[in-house]
Amino acid sequence: xxxxxxxxxxxxxxxxxxxxxxxxxxxxxxxxxxxxxxxxxxxxxxxxxxxxxxxxxxxxxxxxxxxxxxxxxxxxxxxxxxxxxxxxxxxxxxxxxxxxxxxxxxxxxxxxxxxxxxxxxxxxxxxxxxxxxxxxxxxxxxxxxxxxxxxxxxxxxxxxxxxxxxxxxxxxxxxxxxxxxxxxxxxxxxxxxxxxxxxxxxxxxxxxxxxxxxxxxxxxxxxxxxxxxxxxxxxxxxxxxxxxxxxxxxxxxxxxxxxxxxxxxxxxxxxxxxxxxxxxxxxxxxxxxxxxxxxxxxxxxxxxxxxxxxxxxxxxxxxxxxxxxxxxxxxxxxxxxxxxxxxxxxxxxxxxxxxxxxxxxxxxxxxxxxxxxxxxxxxxxxxxxxxxxxxxxxxxxxxxxxxxxxxxxxxxxxxxxxxxxxxxxxxxxxxxxxxxxxxxxxxxxxxxxxxxxxxxxxxxxxxxxxxx
Ligand code: GLC
Numbered sequence: 001x002x003x004x005x006x007x008x009x010x011x012x013x014x015x016x017x018x019x020x021x022x023x024x025x026x027x028x029x030x031x032x033x034x035x036x037x038x039x040x041x042x043x044x045x046x047x048x049x050x051x052x053x054x055x056x057x058x059x060x061x062x063x064x065x066x067x068x069x070x071x072x073x074x075x076x077x078x079x080x081x082x083x084x085x086x087x088x089x090x091x092x093x094x095x096x097x098x099x100x101x102x103x104x105x106x107x108x109x110x111x112x113x114x115x116x117x118x119x120x121x122x123x124x125x126x127x128x129x130x131x132x133x134x135x136x137x138x139x140x141x142x143x144x145x146x147x148x149x150x151x152x153x154x155x156x157x158x159x160x161x162x163x164x165x166x167x168x169x170x171x172x173x174x175x176x177x178x179x180x181x182x183x184x185x186x187x188x189x190x191x192x193x194x195x196x197x198x199x200x201x202x203x204x205x206x207x208x209x210x211x212x213x214x215x216x217x218x219x220x221x222x223x224x225x226x227x228x229x230x231x232x233x234x235x236x237x238x239x240x241x242x243x244x245x246x247x248x249x250x251x252x253x254x255x256x257x258x259x260x261x262x263x264x265x266x267x268x269x270x271x272x273x274x275x276x277x278x279x280x281x282x283x284x285x286x287x288x289x290x291x292x293x294x295x296x297x298x299x300x301x302x303x304x305x306x307x308x309x310x311x312x313x314x315x316x317x318x319x320x321x322x323x324x325x326x327x328x329x330x331x332x333x334x335x336x337x338x339x340x341x342x343x344x345x346x347x348x349x350x351x352x353x354x355x356x357x358x359x360x361x362x363x364x365x366x367x368x369x370x371x372x373x374x375x376x377x378x379x380x381x382x383x384x385x386x387x388x389x390x391x392x393x394x395x396x397x398x399x400x401x402x403x404x405x406x407x408x409x410x411x412x413x414x415x416x417x418x419x420x421x422x423x424x425x426x427x428x429x430x431x432x433x434x435x436x437x438x439x440x441x442x443x444x445x446x447x448x449x450x451x452x453x454x455x456x457x458x459x460x461x462x463x464x465x466x467x468x
Contacts, residue, residue: 252350
């Protein structure tokens, strides 16, 4: 979904209204009558092409809008989002919205990719704190919803999306979009950490996909010593948000947690968490199935060697599937399986809940238009488009069951229970401070090996943050 292209493709095009109007003049064919455009637009609406035939439709939709928009004054709104892309860019999806109607025109402002979580967060906070209504609509990582709601930057949406409508979405995501009883975000997509493995290599060993960490370590060691894999297990330990995502799944796979459901009881120095972080350390230093390089790797650097055929296992998000099956970018096409992450003996697998959700700026001067736009962005048709074109897992149950997803992203349906059972990171308006403590103390634990002491420090610092 969001991460390959940032390394391999030019930045997506962003249109401003000005450019739009300018290119209208340049591109309208002298032979084209406005009626032609109207007919084409009606045809698209009737056939559903605007949503379904994405590749074909998006190339001619802009000209359709131009015909319709002539002489009208659409309401202008702005939309900020972290950069995600696969076969399409967000800019192209926004173009399609602009072309699908003539009442609202959205200008897309691109933020850095989601792996630069801290930068995206800072960018948004700076914009929202001005309370000047710009951007009208934004997307937010699931971990910022409480903060943005508590600061009253996000408009409560309950009166526009009632409980009946919200039943169409997975309950866990609706819960994550709700702060103190108010719906302050509208679901976009869910993400979840999962284990990618080399089917061919495990077949050679006569092994099945591992269910426990012990099984993963054994098979990885065998594959490395037989010279079949350069790396055993790749994951992400860079001092960044993704380290906390990995932490959640390691700790959860031993029945532990970071912060209790009351948002006040800090459990990161409990035995279950200490054992889990010790395992993270040992994978690198003792078992040596994870290279030291992961200490500076986030999602993409860890994905590269796996799709390059050098690693037996990879923990990553759903975006990796499409890349792994793409001959142009992968040497492991048809050799990859995806399963839930392993767990400690007699414990359960745990996946970290990720994903971005829509927010409407409480200071927006065009709230109605903003709400219309998020309604379209979160609609079944657009969610299907995001799933098949950008690899973003739908938050609507019915969309996830769509046969087109079985075709394009088969693991999404296979791992439905993983997606909907994923564990959240701590829910607190102070999350930005909590995550920085976790990132630095867990990094310290991994490099120093002094796990217990680092986690005790993390606990003390987090306790001081959440008690206020
Ligand atoms: C993914 C997840 C997001 C997480 C980020 C960390 O984009 O969807 O929730 O914070 O990765 O890198």
